[in-house]
Amino acid sequence: CGIEAPCTTKEDEPNLTLVFKSILNQVRNHSASWPFLKPVDKNEVPDYYDYIPYPMDLKTIGERLKKGYYIGKKLFIADMIRIFTNCRTYNSAETEYYKCANQLEKFFNTKIRESGLGE
């Protein structure tokens, strides 16, 4: 759907929630997703929230998806990218976390392209 080919009916509109759900599940199942499955635990990492004002994780994205928060692709992509940028802000480049963020972002970008959500 777009200006050149407007959606004729509701059915034509790609069911974005299904697409986001599929991408989220594939990202969650990736071997590099383990640091990002749930919010960083303040007890484990006491200063994390001093450096990261807008935390994000895959569990939170799943909850937002269920609530219908992602009415467009930009909101979904922004939350996912925030996971990676937060991780690269808090962790230095040689850490396992930083490497997981880069690997997972590469995988995510591929899924976005494959799904046709990319530009």
Ligand SMILES: COc1cccc2onc(N)c12
């Ligand atoms: C378990 O995840 C962590 C533990 C400790 C520091 C962290 O920065 N970014 C993370 N995802 C992270």
